[in-house]
Amino acid sequence: MNENPHPTRQLEEAPVHDQFDVTLEDADLLGEVELTTNLIIAASESDEHLEAEEIDRILGVVPSPREDG
Template structure:
């Protein structure tokens, strides 16, 4: 048995590891700190439409 042959069987954990790896790669390739918008893009976050406040 190879101690370095680690397989992830948990789909949610695998997805989380992939998102983290994508974020690390993007941060390493950027010359400056990633903005919140850039982080959202890397993570595939879709912004919610803003709701208008009741006073408007």
């Protein structure tokens, strides 16, 4: 009988983490990503800097009423 005292080990392949495979399950985070994406798209399509009012519109910011006093 010819037994090898050091049998060849089969190496298990560890799963490789894909840094680009990101699963987002946080609703707030997903909302922030969407807002940021919308700003990036608007900025890339504009020839000029975006005005504060345009940024507010994209972000859905509603200006608070001014109190005259």
